[in-house]
Amino acid sequence: MLDTIHAIGLVSCFALLGTSRIGACIRWLSLQGIVFGLVPLLAHDDGIGLRVMLLAGGNIALKGIIFPWVLLRLRSRTLYPREVEPFVGFVASILFGIIALGLSVWLALELKPALPHAPFLMLETAIFVISIGLFMIISRRSALMQVIGYLMFENGIFVFGVITVVETPLLVELGVLLDAFVAVFVMGIAIFHINREFGSMDVDQLNALRG
């Protein structure tokens, strides 16, 4: 099962790197959120308690359903071409993805001895998703795509946290989820204002302040 999640994680990342329609990107992100939400149920074989159930359920609901819904609504509310408009082209993005995958495997191999509890495949997936999320934030012109990148980044950190730290108190998990929840809304409202003021969500136009 972890193999399947690993595969879907990788495929969704490459799909996000190569897709030109924002709507399709949001759907891939949703799939990624749902699949990664299952990781807490699978990563540890010492029984599934209420805490793990809540954690998985909360993540699937937020990252698989609510966030994509918010983003899709935002996309349909704003007057903007529905293309991703990258600073870095799609082919170059996919090439970056391949290099990042290699580096993730290497870094996971380095970290593995220090983290004996963590399943290797998930460790590698987490590092890969984190790096691709970061790349999306930097390389895409649309503010909406930056939010998608940020959420991928969060997805990666979530997987990393779940597999490395077993006993995080529920309160902390809930706090982190709440922050992600508020973050998406704050960013959504910000995009809405930016779109109204600038007539687009192109972050390349946000260039008046420098020096």
Added chain:
Amino acid sequence: MFADYSIFAMLALAILGALVCLALPRPRHVLRLIVLVSAIELGLAANVWVGVLGNGFVTAADGWFYIDAFSAFYLIVLVLVFLLSSAFAGVYFAHETGEHGFTLTVAHRFGALWLGSLTAMMLVLVSNNLGIMWVGMEATTLLSAFLISLHPSRLSLEAMWKYLIICSVGIAFAFIGTIFAAASVQTAGGIPADALFWTRLASADVQLDPLLMKFAFIFILVGYGTKTGLAPIHSWLPDAHSQAPTPVSAMFSGFLLNTALYCIMRFVPPARHALGAEFTNELLIFFGTLSILVAAGFIVFQRDAKRLLAYHSVEHLGIITLGFGLGPLGTFAALFHTLNHSVCKSLAFFAVGRLGQEFGSHEMHALSGALRADRLWGIALLGSVLALIGVAPFSVFMSEYQLLRAAAGAGKWLVLVLFLAASSVVFLSALRHLIDMAYGDPKLPMADGAADACPGAQDGKAGILIVVSAIGLLVLLGLWMPVWFSGALVSAAAVLGARV
């Protein structure tokens, strides 16, 4: 007395205040309420501080809240800056008119987000769990983002978006660091449920995995360092500081940056424990010195007064970070400098903000002749910038002098030379700007009819009280440091493992 209940009271009061702000019928009621809440918070924080100084620490909620001498000191500085900034908000927003008018909707939004940010920052300082500390830190970003674009405009939205994205990513890095820190406990000895408790992580009987702790500290330093405004990851800072309404800039500069630095320093004792003092000290010294140098470079070319002050923040946070890396005396100086910088920078922002309202611009050449145009805020500008660049007898001079002694004592001669060189550059260029601003000939006609008002008198007692108390504190601490106060700083430094 009842110091543990004071912690609950502080958090509850700020949340309650934020909610009440939303229901008040007049903008000026909101402004009065935030001053009232801040004043009560100062009393409660003082009570906690007294408890900590007597007892060593105060804890509540089953150990989830834990305040020692280090966090108690930060708490006092936070609430002090908040009280000053809240009082100034009353003066400042009374003069906002036209499209930037302080309408009821704006007042509601401001009051709720302002006290909300206070709650989040206090949560960072009082929580013992590093996960909750992170939650509080991310909450400060989310709550304060809309304070920057209180009046949405192209520039303020740009600044707000950069702040939101850069700091969110930075703080997410810090979360990776927090996970590494928790994992470093697990692997070395079973799986403790309290791995994220700072008291547990910093205690001497815990085995920490050195490799994971090293990763943790680097991620923490880069992550929270983004929000601290350490170079080269400071790029959001001048934009946000220059575009935000002035009370917000003052709060950002005066305390928000320190909150992030506080988070970094919380990880220093466990990192020193696992890796030795050398590793953390070298990193702190490197980022501190780099920030000072980069800021000095930018300060020379600034034309906007608020951006100038923002780069001063990069410089001074660099100085504080450097101090933390220089052993016991350096840590002592860094803590002292934290208070000095916060008070002095808030006052500088107040002055530039009010003068900017009167002159209709924050460009430095436009602010020429400030001392003649507005006696009160002209004096505030002169005093605060002189203090900021380290002129005696202000207390900033004392803390920087102690820091130099610490650098010499630690044998860091290169750092000492770089620090002195950068400080000289900052001193000269800031002084040149200041002389023009304070004593130059007025170049622009004054906006908002301030020209016919009696200089300085229009802000009444509140304005005078703010300026006199801030400058008074800076001079007083520069000339005389009470024994109990230096004792409090020594015990705060001891928390970080630096015995003076």
